[in-house]
Amino acid sequence: MSTNADIVVVGAGAAGIAAARRLATSGLSAMVIEATARIGGRAWTCDAAGLHLDLGCGWLHSADRNPWTRIAEAAGFAVDRRTPAWGKQYRDLGFSQAEQAAATQAFADWRRRMMNTPPATDRATDALEPDGEWNAYLQAMSGFLTGAGLERISVADYLAYDAASTSCNWRAPAGYGSLVAASLPRPIDLRLSTPVESIELDPGAVVLATPVGAVRARAAILTVSTAVLAGGTIMLPRGLDPWRVAATRLPLGRNEKLYLEITGGSPFVPETRLLGNPRDRATGVYYIRPFGWPVIECFLGDQGARIVEEMGPAAGFAHAIDQLVALFGSAVSRSLHPLVASSWSRMTYVGGAYSHALPGHAAARGDLARPFEQRLFFAGEATHVHDYSTAHGAYDSGLRAAEEAIAALA
Secondary structure, three states, X not given: OOOEEEEEXXXXXXXXXXHHXXXXXXXXXXXXXXXXXXXXXXXXXXXXXXXXEEOOXXXXXXXXXXXXXXXXXXXXXXXXXXXXXXXXXXXXXXXXXXXXXXXHHHHHHHHHXXXXXXXXXXXXXXXXXOOOOOHHHHHHHHHHHHOOOHHHOEHHHHHHHHHHOOOOEEEOOOOHHHHHHXXXXXXXXXXXXXXXXXXXXXXXXXXXXXXXXXXXEEEEEEOOOXXXXXXXXXXXXXXXXXXXXXXXXXXXXXXXXXXXXXXXXXXXOOOEEEEOOOOOOOOEEEEXXXXXXXXXXXXXXXXXXXXXXXXXXXXXXXXXXXXXXXXHOHHHHHHEEEEEEOXXXXXXXXXXXXXXXXXXXXXXXXXXXXXXOOOEEEOOHHHOOOOOOOHHHHHHHHHHHHHHHHHXXX
């Protein structure tokens, strides 16, 4: 193993790849170290049944300003610009038009209260209508959007994302994960299956210990998740305790994706969408036959994703099939077969979905993004103040950290 580099990037997800792309043009030597056996991080396209299925991020959010849109087009990746089927309950199954209107109004009222009269606690639940009829629906929406219940969500943090996002949400049929992985610059000194066990700061170097030897660098860019930073996976210098504290204030939520394969005849119409049970906080949301493919993408957030985390994918599939049977009838169960599922919360080097700021701690994103002694630099979606939880926020943070490291070494 090569033991020296000007800058070492820890993590080959969207942020690490962005940093590597910038470093490749800097004239400095760079190495990318990835703990797992693949690149992409929480962008992961799994090829199953001949289809490109995203188990992580799947939509180019704010696509009109998302750098991955430009990268995709430059690399020859197709971008599907169709409007998503979100917000439309197919045939109003299990969710009448009157109920949809009432739930949508409840969401708008909750959002308006947060904007106009934000609670002093900064806790999103404190903007709910007491005993509101649609509070479980709002909790389910929070599970999809943030991976956590509203009692754990900072109002200021939520509104920062809300104000910055646009209405453009596009897709890459080849997979968002495939796009991210294909964007790593080549040639690059990439080391897969090489987890960093500890980081020490010598007078003249950053020393990163791995199972196959130590790496010495002039600077390092850490792009690992907040769950990894806050936990004990990597031993860090005592001086980084404030960064660990910031990471604990930006925990990863729970979100999991499961894909059901459709076989034989079925009532499932391409490019339609269903909320399983709008009055169940653990409900899934189901995108039916994306791109016309014979699958249903089942998205579980917070309480729904907890089923997968605690009981395993089989329980998640059973939960999804039960909800679809309740909407379409028992006959559809013969057409639905578990295909592939994520398990982000159980992955040692990830530990969850994407970050949310706890009430009162939106400023922790800026704290986590600060360089340490101009030798350790931090990137990842959690360090972005308004595009957190996205691959484009991670990308921008990687560029920012790379620029900081280049300037420090200059």
